[in-house]
Amino acid sequence: GNEHAIQHQLFTVVVQFVPISFDPNGFFGRLSIAENNNFNPTDVLSARWIKPQEKRRDSQQVANLLLGFPTRELANRAQRHGLIIEGRTCPVRKDRFEVMRCMKCQQLPRTHDAKTCPRDDVCGRCAEPHPTRECTITDRALFRCANCNEDGHGAADRLCKTFHNANEAMIKRNLDMHYTYYPTRDPVTW
Numbered sequence: 001g002n003e004h005a006i007q008h009q010l011f012t013v014v015v016q017f018v019p020i021s022f023d024p025n026g027f028f029g030r031l032s033i034a035e036n037n038n039f040n041p042t043d044v045l046s047a048r049w050i051k052p053q054e055k056r057r058d059s060q061q062v063a064n065l066l067l068g069f070p071t072r073e074l075a076n077r078a079q080r081h082g083l084i085i086e087g088r089t090c091p092v093r094k095d096r097f098e099v100m101r102c103m104k105c106q107q108l109p110r111t112h113d114a115k116t117c118p119r120d121d122v123c124g125r126c127a128e129p130h131p132t133r134e135c136t137i138t139d140r141a142l143f144r145c146a147n148c149n150e151d152g153h154g155a156a157d158r159l160c161k162t163f164h165n166a167n168e169a170m171i172k173r174n175l176d177m178h179y180t181y182y183p184t185r186d187p188v189t190w
Contacts, residue, residue: 010045010068011075011182012095017062019086024048024065033067036084043074066095072182076189079181094181097174098158099166103132106146106155108166122146124155
C-alpha cells in the first residue's frame with residue numbers, strides 16, 4: 001500500500017548530567033519526563049542518549065540526553081527551567097549542530113553519505129587511500145588530516161582549522177544557530 005509517515009520537525013535540546021539509571025527508550029521514559037516537568041504526555045517526541053551506553057566508563061553515573069520537542073516554545077521552556085529526571089534537576093541547552101563529513105572520503109562539509117560516496121576511500125587518521133577501519137596507526141602524532149593536510153590530528157578532530165571554518169560557514173547560513181534559544185515572538189529568545 002501507499003503508506004506515508006508524518007515527520008514532525010524536532011527542536012532538540014541537550015539535557016546534561018542525567019542519571020544513567022534513566023531509561024529513555026520507549027514511551028514511558030518520555031512520559032516520566034513530561035509528568036515530572038508539567039509537560040503534556042505528547043510534548044516530548046524523542047529521547048536518546050548522545051553517547052552509546054556501551055561506550056560509557058564503568059564508573060560513569062551521569063550522561064547527556066538528546067530530547068526532541070514539537071515546538072520552539074517547549075524546547076525553550078525546557079532550556080529556561082531545566083528538567084527534573086530521576087529526581088535530579090538537569091541543566092538543558094539548545095542542541096548545537098556541527099558540520100558533518102563523509103565517513104568514506106572525509107569531505108567537509110559532507111554533501112553525500114558514505115554509502116553513496118562516489119570517491120575512493122580516504123583514511124580519517126592518516127589521509128592515505130584506505131578505509132579508516134583498516135588503519136594501523138594509533139599514535140596521534142602520526143595522524144594526518146585529510147582536510148587540512150596537516151600532521152598531528154585526524155579528519156575527525158574538532159580543533160582542525162578546516163573543520164572550524166566549515167562549521168563557522170554553516171552557522172552563518174543558519175540564523176537559528178546564532179541564538180541561545182530557538183527564536184520565537186518572545187523577545188527573550190532573540
